[in-house]
Structure formats: C-alpha cells, structure tokens
Amino acid sequence: MGFLLSIIALILFVIIYILDELTSLFINVRKRKWFKVISKRKFTKAFKIDVFANYLFSDFWTLIFSTGGYAFGRFGETLSSCIGKKKIEKTLSWSGLLLYYILYAIDFSQWKNKGHCIASIMLDREIEEFLKR
Structure with missing residues (x-):
C-alpha cells in the first residue's frame, strides 16, 4: 500500500508542478515582470x-x-x-x-x-x- 501511495504522491506532485508553472507564467506575463520573476x-x-x-x-x-x-x-x-x-x-x-x-x-x-x-x-x-x- 505504501509503495502505491508513494507513486500516486509523485504523480500528483508532477501534475501540481505543471499547473503551478502555467499559473505563474500567466500571472507574471500579465504583470509584465515575466523574465525577472x-x-x-x-x-x-x-x-x-x-x-x-x-x-x-x-x-x-x-x-x-x-x-x-x-x-x-x-x-x-x-x-x-x-x-x-x-x-x-x-x-x-x-x-x-x-x-x-x-x-x-x-x-x-x-x-x-x-x-x-x-x-x-x-x-x-x-x-x-x-x-x-
């Protein structure tokens, strides 16, 4: 069970990481501080x-x-x-x-x-x- 939970946790980590990157990109492009931030x-x-x-x-x-x-x-x-x-x-x-x-x-x-x-x-x-x- 622990093995399965660790795999699920890593998959969720990757998904959240990608969503966070897209969110950050969208927010910072709108504020025109994209590259610096x-x-x-x-x-x-x-x-x-x-x-x-x-x-x-x-x-x-x-x-x-x-x-x-x-x-x-x-x-x-x-x-x-x-x-x-x-x-x-x-x-x-x-x-x-x-x-x-x-x-x-x-x-x-x-x-x-x-x-x-x-x-x-x-x-x-x-x-x-x-x-x-």
Whole structure:
C-alpha cells in the first residue's frame, strides 16, 4: 500500500508542478515582470527540489554514484554539493563521475570555480541556514 501511495504522491506532485508553472507564467506575463520573476522563482524551485531529491532518494544515489565515504541524504544539502564533496574525497563511482562531468560541462559559468559541483559545496552553516527558512 505504501509503495502505491508513494507513486500516486509523485504523480500528483508532477501534475501540481505543471499547473503551478502555467499559473505563474500567466500571472507574471500579465504583470509584465515575466523574465525577472520567473528566473528567480525557477532557481529557488530547482534548489529546493535538489535538496529534496538528495534527501528522499539517498539510497538510490548511494547505490548508483558512491563507492563509500561521504553519505548522500543529509537534509538541507543539495545533491550537487554532496557530489562535489565526494569528488574531492574520490569516492564517486564511474556513473557518479559521469554525472559530475555532465554537470561540469552544462554549467559553464562555474568553469573558473572548478565546476558546478565544487562551486556548489555547502558548508555546515549554509545547510543550517537553509533549514531555518
């Protein structure tokens, strides 16, 4: 029963996410603040989903991306931060390294900062700050 409920919850999450995006688009286009508002809102949503995914799917990330060391699943930390810590510690599996380099290539704005995951590493105080919001 729990398995079925979790699948239904994820399906509802996706539906609500799409409806929220359309609503936001409609409201902000009418107010002519579309790009500015949408850009900030998208980043905030992406950040929160990243934190949620790291926490919720930690067993999967550990199985697929880890060879030991620093653990996935710390609530308040992004997946990118965790991957960056594991890269430094050299405990990413081959698929973890593949994801690391894909993120590195996509986020060219962070190339000068040693890539997306290294630049995304969160300190303990940053994680605690996020949890207080």
